[in-house]
Amino acid sequence: MLMVSWAPVGLRKTPLTLAIVCVLLGVAVFSLGWLGFDPDPRTWDTITERLTEVVVIISLMGAGLKLDRKVGWRSWNSTWRLLAIAMPLTILGVMALGLYGLGFSLAMALLLGASLAPTDPVLAADVQVGPPKSGDEDEVRFGLTSEAGLNDSLAFPFVHLAILASVGGLATSAGWMDWVTVKVFWKLLAGAGIGWLVGKGLGWLIFASEKAGLSRLGDGLVALAATFIAYAVAEVAHGYGFLAVFVCGVTIRAWERDNDFHKEMHHFADQFERLLIMLLLVLFGGALANGLLSSLTWTDAAIGLAILLIVRPVAGVIAMIGSPHPFRDRLLMAFLGIRGIGSVYYVAYGINHGEFGSSERLWAILGFVILASIVIHGVTANPLLERLRRWRSVD
Template identity: 75%
Template sequence: MTPDPYILFLLGLGLVVLLVSWAPVGLKRLPLTLAILCVGVGVGVFSTGLMAFNPDPRTWDTVTEKLTELVVIISLMGCGLKLDRKLGWKRWAVTWRLLAIAMPLTIGAVLVLGVWGLGLALPMALLLGAAMAPTDPVLASDVQVGPPGSGEEDEVRFGLTSEAGLNDALAFPFVHLAILASLGGLATSEGLLDWGLVKVGWKIAAGLGMGWLVGAAFGWLLFRDSSRRLSHLGDGLIALAATFLAYAATELVHGYGFLAVFVAAVTIRNWERDHAFHEEMHDLSDQVERLLMMLLLVLFGGALANGLLASLTWIDIAVALGILLIVRPVAGLLALIGAPQPFREKLLLAFLGIRGVGSIYYVAYGLNHGDFGNSERLWALVGFIVLASIVIHGVTATPLLERLARWRTARAG
């Protein structure tokens, strides 16, 4: 008898929830991560043929865009809530360097590799560059700072967390530029003017403004000097409410919702910074994020099992590894020239630029709103880079950070 697909789905969901709760402890002594395990589960389950559903993003492009969007915004709220360091030009100097220098250098280098190395059309190469620019806030959780007030906020972890919180929004103008190019708008002054004034100027300003307004409103509701303040409820679901309201309100005024969510989280964090309720909100946001991330990675494994990488050539693989292992590290190191951090910290900040869910979202968004033609090769490239990042960074991140911590201890002694 053929098993009921619904029952198989419930079985798989139960296993994923079990992995979410157990794996962080069970995998601590193994060279594996929860992300690697879930991708492997997805490949294994969908390779058996028991699941008739094919989770190929090329088929389910709109669903892929919305699901990855949901995971990213929840992750951005968690990123902002766990930052103990106050906002400041000098305090966040590493972040500004990575955003202002490393990200544009990465986009430019990938654009050149896409056009001259892979023979992609300019719009598609630009979309690939924009998708490869952000450090993923979802899959980079292992290299980020600890929960609010935990003290786990060295320069490397802080830099990667704050960068991931901001560059998912700041790569968006380049995605819009790729969409404009795909529609032939680069040849018109009206298209370029709209991109500069609206896609860059207004959308970033609206994201910053709406994020601050929503964050300030929630900060007042949660921590005002009254017995009626919402933090007394002790319900971390308020973090999800802030996430959805900040994102939706900003999108309604045509701003960057990703930016607004992170700004709202940082604003909330700045209200009564030592209050225990910050940890309640972070924990709830983190649990929901991990559950959605694992479901998404199982589906990603299913897409791999069903031929997502079938169109890859050896040249594609070489360029993809070059993007991951050369372009980002070199761009990161160039951005950190003159920074006061030791070279070991700079090297880790440059190397651990994990690519993941955000990259998938940007490709899905770009393809759904532009006219890029056949996207099979682009999906194969992005899928391979995300897979390689999950494996390479997943296996090396924890040992490298532990080694850095031992070096710091020995240096201090």
């Protein structure tokens, strides 16, 4: 808790980030053998799925609440481009590397592609917009925040497709019909619809009036309640809970957009999220210390770097062709596609619900990509965004 509160200030003038420090702390603590358990996600697959699930949905609520910009076709142009073009291209690129570079089966290559395609809403906090009404919402930060809020749920159909492939369902018309009608159409529709309805209902409850509304209580815990309500209702209806939570957050934000209670809710969600993130990163460091990368080869590492430094940036640049924004903005949005906790969730979910066989190498590649993203993006993000700010001030 002290690290979460103080470290960002102390690290401001160093190339380190809090995420890097927490991973190093986890490596140090678990290397010394002070704790009597191994936090390897391959051993604790169900707990890994649940822990990462909780962190992601809280992060999605925070992302929805802090977006000042109203939803619109033109105002969210960068978002639609990143979702409709960059994300499918990234899935295809990573899947091709998995098939031909790593020798994975089609099912495992598709799971790797679907898991590593989304920009992480959790570890990407440093490149996202600021708190509500802070004014810290340039096009790069907005594009990355809104993309991260939506692409986690949009990756889910491809995770289900990988699961279907793992059990041989791609050869049956029934498998394809279920995937199209349920995993794609219904789950996306139910997630978005329920998120909107719950957001409308809670928005009315929170801001109905100064006397009756919950906003007068000034308790940011409401954000956590909204997160779990939206997620639970969507999951009961067999919709995508990730999508419901983000849509719920955006819908609540649309109610009395200038009300200061949005800041209170975002602040609480942000604090709770950061505590859980740091816990998971320490455990991630422990998994690294206990051999998560032991099956990694030099070829695997090279392909992992190619995913971060070639596949996503190229897909992002292609998606932004014809965009009205300056090339430097487009390039930064393409490069700063951080991979992290969401990818861990999807791999854990896929393995727990499919039949992929041995997953040690898959986990090793995933762990390497996340570690490389934490270091590369963590060290470069703030300097790049600061330089972009100075360029804009000169312009």
